[in-house]
Amino acid sequence: MKIQTKITLHFLALSTAILLLLNAFILYFESQFNYKDFFKRLEARVNITADIRLFPNEKTKAYQEVRNRYLEKLDTEKEQLIQSDSSGKFTNPGLPPAFFNDVVANGNAEFKKDNQFFAGKIVDHGADKYMVVVSAQNPYGLQEIQDLQEVLLYGFIGSLIIVFFVGKGFSYYTFAPVRKLNDKVNTITSSNLHMRLENTGRDEIAELSQTFNNMLNRLETAFETQNNFVSNASHELRTPLTIINSEVELALNNAALQGEERIVLATIQSETNKLIQILNSLLMLAQSGYDGKKQNWQKTRIDELIWTAIESVKKVHPQSNIGVDFEALPADEDLLNVNGNSNLLNLAITNIISNSCKYSQNQLVTVKLTVENKKVIVSITDLGIGIPSTELQHIFEPFFRASNTHQYKGHGVGLPLALNIIRLHKGSIGIRSEVNIGTEIQLFLPSASA
Incomplete structure (x- = not known):
């Protein structure tokens, strides 16, 4: 209320x-x-x-x-x-x-x-x-x-009606500055953090405006710091790793290298590649959750995006078994369109399908597409190891991995990255899972026609 x-x-x-x-x-x-x-x-x-x-x-x-x-x-x-x-x-x-x-x-x-x-x-x-x-x-x-x-009763009822409308008008007038402040705050996003609220007067509303302005100062500083990191980290961190990886690969190509030395260099190359993958995932995670600017946003057909994602997964996991259920598609194909960045959405769907294939040991993974209440719903269901119920609340935390996934390779950034991308597109993610039964993840995205 x-x-x-x-x-x-x-x-x-x-x-x-x-x-x-x-x-x-x-x-x-x-x-x-x-x-x-x-x-x-x-x-x-x-x-x-x-x-x-x-x-x-x-x-x-x-x-x-x-x-x-x-x-x-x-x-x-x-x-x-x-x-x-x-x-x-x-x-x-x-x-x-x-x-x-x-x-x-x-x-x-x-x-x-x-x-x-x-x-x-x-x-x-x-x-x-x-x-x-x-x-x-x-x-x-x-x-x-x-x-x-009787006179008092009718007077009482009439007075209550008058008091209600007077109170409604009084509260509306009293909260006019709050509504104005709220409208102004809603116009401020990460792309225009330089904007500030008007701060006139000496009442509580002025104090609240000043508090918001102080918070915006801190947010702007934090976003600028993050932006600088995202912009510079790629060059500053990737370059040394690439050089290390190239030098190790060059050394391994030396036929004279034998025994323990080759094993050590192979280990260095493997760990360097792993570090490069983690770095790429972190950079993508930071970029996906940074500002929410609609750069290169366009209408994208989700059914076409699913086929592209499945193709990408099969390149990485050739043995994967992926089934597609498009039986519930709406008659109006426009409902399958969503507004967004196709590359980011493809990355989110690919990560989830890839996880399902990996943790189900190439058992059947079903991708289902439906539309309800002008929301596009993508359901990815597997028959894998599942997630313990006590750990479900943590799976979207960066670097968190369930206790039953130690034998599988991973870094714990795929699902947090997918969540950031879906939230960036004004959507949400739901999950159901049972150990040794399987997991179902649903992506909810607003249809472009909504």
Whole structure:
């Protein structure tokens, strides 16, 4: 998930929490206000009921008239006047026990059960005590709270939609410099390492740009060093070896040379040739992984390249047994084309087929060509010694050789070289192997039509 998306979601989650908390506070305080207001209305009726029914006088009629004229009749409103017994105790006529006990203990109380509200107090009338209770329902207050809940719900949903798009726009705007930096970095390759990122401002993006520029400085230095080595190593290293090899060969042509001296010179010639092969492989490995410039790149038919590679292998291994499986070729021949350097691709395929022939002791090696999802797949399968499962992860490391290959000649640079070449062509390599069963290596290359 992109950081920009994460920020949007975090912003949305934080806003959701804040809105929920705000709505909860609004609903809670509105409910409390609504209940308190209704209890005040009930208390007023309790006082009026007590004056009218316990202390009748010339004002009683006026109280009654004010009540009828100005106080609305509450829903299911009910008045109760409960007289204590001779000992001053009250008998509960069916009121909620918690409310009744509270009135008896404190002299007055308020109580709510569902949407039924109660208010009451104890009034002294001479030697007698009376409990005056008024109860009623508050459907309008309940409806008001329900309406408020509905308004808050729709407001909450609408606010979340607005917050989401605002957060999305905010994160997009915030990460605009990062996207610009990313686009600029993507344009820098090994062929234009001299380019640098713009470094303006004093924020974190400027620090990141400077870090990239410092890294590019180090990379440019490293690439220049490698380029100089690749350019000069051929002359500086090959020339002495060639001279040594020529001198040894000249000495061996001397018929008078006999015995141990000839054996020593033959050994020197063999080891010199081996050193020249290693040097050539190293130079090719360095060149294939250097810069990725598309020099002399063109459309190349992989099926034709396979035949060329097989021909090259047979020159080195005349006894090799190579089978070709082209039964799954697509009807559209253009799908067999890949963009690349034909010489390098030929080298990679040749190395893998050659390894398969060598390590299978000239048993059947099958080369299969298929196209799937606009990817050209070359499968090379042998019936050889296989590779131990614990060593599969190391076979693409330069100079690494599996523990069961000591009796075979090699330097451990063929597969790393092939991997560099395939990666250079935006492809990949897959491998399956089992000891004493065989090995299958698959090369995946993007079709030129992709």
